[in-house]
Amino acid sequence: MAILNLSRLSFARKRRQLTKKQLAEMAGISSITLTRIDTGKIISPSEETVSALANALGYPVNFFYLDDIDEVNQQEVSFRSLKAMTAKQTDAALASGSLGYIFNDWVSSKFNLPEPDLLDLRSEDPSSAAATIRRHWGIGFRPIPNLIKLLESKGVRVFTLAEGKNVDAFSFWRDDVPYIFLNTVKSAERSRFDAAHELGHLLMHRHGYPEGREVERDADLFASHLLIPREDLIAHLPATPSLAKIISSKGRWGVSVAALARTSKDAGLLTDWHYRELCKQIATSGYRSKEPESIPRERSILWRKVLEELWKDRYTKETIASHLCLPLDEVDSLLQGVLGERVLVERNVAPPPLRVV
Template sequence: MPNLNISRLDFARKRRQLTQKKLAELAGVTPNTLSRLAKGITLDPSMETVTALAKALGYPVSFFFLDDVDELHEKQVSFRSLKAMTAGQTAAALASGALGYLFNDWVSTRFNLPSADLLDLRDEDPVTAAASIRRHWGLGFRPIPNLIKMMEAKGIRVFTLSEGKNVDAFSFWRDGTPYIFLNTLKSAERSRFDAAHELGHLLMHAHGYTDGADVERDADSFASNLLVPREDLIANLSQVRSLSQIVASKHRWGVSVPALARSLKDSDILSEWHYRELCKQIAIAGYRTKEPMSMEREYSVLWRKVLEELWRERFTKESIAAELSIPLDEMNSLLQGVLGERTAPVKANARGLRAV
């Protein structure tokens, strides 16, 4: 039998946001035993010890005897809310990214998934970048009815985040494939804006992510201009007389009330004074925390088709998790938010998705 892979033990510990002391306590082993394992002093622990650690982590024993996981590093990733995250949340989110491409790699051996059709827009300002990708994708000035579906068709892999409200979203490139992880605990409109924000990072900051308010403002500006093109906004909402008018109009572009108000201001449809007055009304109405007349949430089309095809081959989420040697709850954390609740598979029809 191969030796225990200590790096995988550390990976699972970080994913579960456990300290070594807490893991030792949950597994019923001494801290010294775990410390000696982590430092590589003990190379051949008893199967009883490994089983206890695996049970405490909720991972199958087989996970800890495979090759190293190709882990993500913080500098590879664009985090939407890094300052609000604890070190444990950051490490767990990075680990979820690695699990995402483990799943993607496994699926890619069985299907021809869409390849990336993005541009390198690092030298363009956010407004120009949004116009460039719209032109490249043939969108014109019309609204985007389903952003996740469009991004998946352009080769972006979209997964769910399960680290709580402090982690909004993040994105990264790996081996020429772009990934976006979304927090689906937020409203449908805000999650959609997060997706557009991360697309901005993938396009404008592909050469290396950097921290800073300017970078985040650029991604916000890109998202606003991608989702609400100025030309379409002027054509359909050239005058604003009340907050209720904004609420009634937001569904055209699939954005939140505050986001649409900001777009109206940036497009010079609202004066600075009018915008500030509307912001006060938005705050009083509670629309910064609860979206009125919320739109229907967007879900993944790609992963649904993949799972339906695999289901026809008698693959379930449980059997896929077993193939990857990961817990079922990790499979669900990656996919549940972007798949939505399904009681039964729909009629399998994977047009555009070919088995290898």
């Protein structure tokens, strides 16, 4: 007789951000019964009870009879906004990381995905780390047109978060493979900066993520130098640029007006006084909440190519979810933000090559 995996039941409950009492009510069972199941006093609950719990959680029944999930350790994760997150949101976000494991492992069993090509830059300061990885990747000091595409080509697995505004982004290493999860609710420019910020953590804090403002400032500074090389900035932006000039120029580097203004100050193109005046104009114009002349959101090339190849064998997202024993909405939540509404890659885009194992 199959034994219910209690760790998977707990995982799904946390992923859905439900208390035990809420789950029991939704499943139509008593809290006492759920407690007895959860503590192992009821080893083999009836099929009707498991089905009710599965329906309440929106997970397939067979999900709860598989082996333990390789869960993400919070101590190994970089969270940009940990203090703003509730315990439920943290648990749900960590669970999404575990779902990323499941999806990546399954895809890796069918394709040879790009191998990680990142460096251990713990000994370097943020600006040096940004310059070092640019040299290593051979991109010089020119702007990066599509950061997600670049990251994927260097072996980073990029997924989407669907946890609301309080969870900006996070990253971690697992079995020498780097992962980045992005919240695509925010502007395209902010998501792009978040991705660069998380790359900084992966490179500079690989063996642990100490908390603190200094660590986050270092990752922000790395992102600024990575996306806006100072040589290129000084060559293309005049001293004391106006807000209009900042807006017309920001598309070159794919950053927000606020990020470009701050970088201009750090690079000596703006005095403290001019920077403060510029910040007032940005706030007054409403550009902190709505980005002017917003750039198109970057999309995954890797996962689109994977889905294209799988479609040739008649794999839909529904059949993929079935093979993974996951609900369709979880597969969608991992990919939709970096894929967009259209699943198939446009024919005029050249995706990275994939080799079938």
